[in-house]
Amino acid sequence: MGYDLPRADPGTAWPGQFATALRRVLPVATVILALLGLWEGSKLLFGFSDQRLPHLAALVEAMFTPIQGGTGPLLLVQMLVNAWATFRVALGGFLLGTLLGFGLAGLFLRVSVLERGLMPYVIGSQTVPILAIAPMVVVGFGRLGAAPWAAKVLVATYLTFFPVTIGMLRGLRAVSPQSLDLMRSYAASSAQTFWKLRLPSALPFLFTSLKIAASASVIGAIVAELPAGSREGLGVMILYAAQFYNSRPPALYLAILAAGLVGVAFYSLVALAEHLVVGTRRAE
Amino acid sequence: MSIVPIIEFDRVSKIYPSGSGPITALHEVSLGIAAGEFIALIGPSGCGKTTLMRLIGDLEQPSAGTVRVKAKSPDQARRDRDYGIVFQSPVLYAWRTICKNVELPLELMGYPRQQRHERAMSLLRLVGLGDFSQAYPHQLSGGMQQRAAIARALSFAPSILLMDEPFGALDEITRERLQLELLSIWAESDPRPTVIFVTHSIPEAVFLADRVIVLSPRPGRVQRIIEVNVPRPRAFETREDPRFFTLLTEVRECLRAMEG
Numbered sequence: 001m002g003y004d005l006p007r008a009d010p011g012t013a014w015p016g017q018f019a020t021a022l023r024r025v026l027p028v029a030t031v032i033l034a035l036l037g038l039w040e041g042s043k044l045l046f047g048f049s050d051q052r053l054p055h056l057a058a059l060v061e062a063m064f065t066p067i068q069g070g071t072g073p074l075l076l077v078q079m080l081v082n083a084w085a086t087f088r089v090a091l092g093g094f095l096l097g098t099l100l101g102f103g104l105a106g107l108f109l110r111v112s113v114l115e116r117g118l119m120p121y122v123i124g125s126q127t128v129p130i131l132a133i134a135p136m137v138v139v140g141f142g143r144l145g146a147a148p149w150a151a152k153v154l155v156a157t158y159l160t161f162f163p164v165t166i167g168m169l170r171g172l173r174a175v176s177p178q179s180l181d182l183m184r185s186y187a188a189s190s191a192q193t194f195w196k197l198r199l200p201s202a203l204p205f206l207f208t209s210l211k212i213a214a215s216a217s218v219i220g221a222i223v224a225e226l227p228a229g230s231r232e233g234l235g236v237m238i239l240y241a242a243q244f245y246n247s248r249p250p251a252l253y254l255a256i257l258a259a260g261l262v263g264v265a266f267y268s269l270v271a272l273a274e275h276l277v278v279g280t281r282r283a284e
Numbered sequence: 285m286s287i288v289p290i291i292e293f294d295r296v297s298k299i300y301p302s303g304s305g306p307i308t309a310l311h312e313v314s315l316g317i318a319a320g321e322f323i324a325l326i327g328p329s330g331c332g333k334t335t336l337m338r339l340i341g342d343l344e345q346p347s348a349g350t351v352r353v354k355a356k357s358p359d360q361a362r363r364d365r366d367y368g369i370v371f372q373s374p375v376l377y378a379w380r381t382i383c384k385n386v387e388l389p390l391e392l393m394g395y396p397r398q399q400r401h402e403r404a405m406s407l408l409r410l411v412g413l414g415d416f417s418q419a420y421p422h423q424l425s426g427g428m429q430q431r432a433a434i435a436r437a438l439s440f441a442p443s444i445l446l447m448d449e450p451f452g453a454l455d456e457i458t459r460e461r462l463q464l465e466l467l468s469i470w471a472e473s474d475p476r477p478t479v480i481f482v483t484h485s486i487p488e489a490v491f492l493a494d495r496v497i498v499l500s501p502r503p504g505r506v507q508r509i510i511e512v513n514v515p516r517p518r519a520f521e522t523r524e525d526p527r528f529f530t531l532l533t534e535v536r537e538c539l540r541a542m543e544g
Binding site: 178179181184185186187192196 | 367377
């Protein structure tokens with residue numbers, strides 16, 4: 001029988017750390033460089049015009065060009081301000097959706113009749129295209145006099161609660177019968193079983209869902225910003241840039257890039273939280 | 285047994301429904317087990333030995349007959365925390381350190397932090413895991429994980445220890461070592477818990493038990509109860525004792541007789 005615990009990697013001195021860091025950064029850097037190469041290469045190879053695919057340099061230049069004919073702030077600043085607005089809406093939707101997903105999963109776990117009754121509607125809600133629902137919600141809320149952000153948050157929530165409900169429910173049920181037997185033999189209450197067994201063992205499942213929800217909430221936020229009357233957010237930026245694509249193509253690319261970056265940033269935050277919460281554990 | 289039994293089965297049957305009709309796992313089993321006894325349950329697979337253990341622990345309910353534990357219903361005994369259970373797999377919680385795993389029952393039972401930590405540590409030392417209290421389950425070998433599971437079952441000093449093939453997944457060398465350790469822990473406990481040990485290993489049953497209960501194939505009934513008159517403390521040498529061999533043969537022949 002082995003009494004040896006896995007020891008720390010001997011290479012924790014700086015050369016080792018440097019190598020580890022390099023191993024992490026290198027693939028990312030390679031992919032970015034390859035993409036940039038592909039971009040410029042395809043322009044060269046297929047002769048895409050600047051109108052169809054602007055030079056990377058043009059994108060960078062556009063970033064540092066003041067908007068409103070040179071009198072406003074830099075386009076980059078405007079992008080950041082709007083990305084932040086989208087991020088806030090997405091975060092609000094994410095939190096609300098997670099809460100709703102938690103609630104539904106907990107409810108379905110306790111009362112399985114409710115699961116049979118309500119699950120079809122939960123699933124059905126996700127087959128309705130968000131593009132169809134978003135304007136209804138946004139316009140409807142506007143008529144009711146609610147703050148514009150409230151409707152947007154709701155649309156983001158709509159996309160988030162589903163993966164959380166499904167993942168959480170699956171996680172809460174993924175406990176072995178024997179660990180439930182153990183809890184029973186300790187005469188544990190159902191609340192104790194939930195907090196000490198079901199919830200912790202559901203966390204890996206939950207985080208998988210939260211990652212999906214993080215990206216979905218950004219999509220929800222952007223879609224909710226598209227209907228006429230919206231004033232801020234990347235959705236507005238994308239619409240606006242699309243309108244003026246003929247005169248200023250780089251703006252649309254930048255808006256799309258910004259939307260992608262917000263999604264990645266959100267996803268990374270959830271991944272970081274996952275690392276902090278379940279990082280130390282491994283499968284039994 | 286002349287002593288008042290701590291566990292009593294009175295014509296207990298267990299029938300499971302199944303797609304191809306009901307299956308009788310146990311048929312009118314009656315037996316008594318004395319306090320502090322070490323009982324091994326053995327029988328061919330599917331004979332209901334695990335079911336019998338689970339009926340004691342209130343993890344299942346009899347279809348007919350009554351089970352009494354300490355003159356109470358198994359349900360009441362479970363609520364009184366009379367049972368410590370060890371399964372074939374250690375069932376340690378991956379997100380808790382070994383120490384926190386052993387503390388879990390005490391935590392649920394509302395012991396103060398300091399007290400449960402001290403109790404867990406002393407049990408971990410007892411099973412030889414004192415240096416691994418802060419490790420996570422996946423960092424330990426199978427034998428060590430099972431030791432932790434035993435420490436956890438003992439943490440709240442239950443009067444009855446239910447063990448369902450606890451060493452079944454271990455290699456032979458580890459298994460024999462843990463058998464010895466289990467016996468010494470059991471012998472040193474005051475009062476000694478009553479142990480119900482389910483196994484399909486004949487040497488394991490004879491080596492550990494005061495009495496070996498042999499169950500018949502489905503429907504399970506008590507085929508024979510064999511008294512193990514090998515003196516305690518039992519040691520490594522016990523396995524070479526002629527009386528040990530005689531008993532092994534007796535159990536083996538009893539099991540084989542049922543096959544035909």
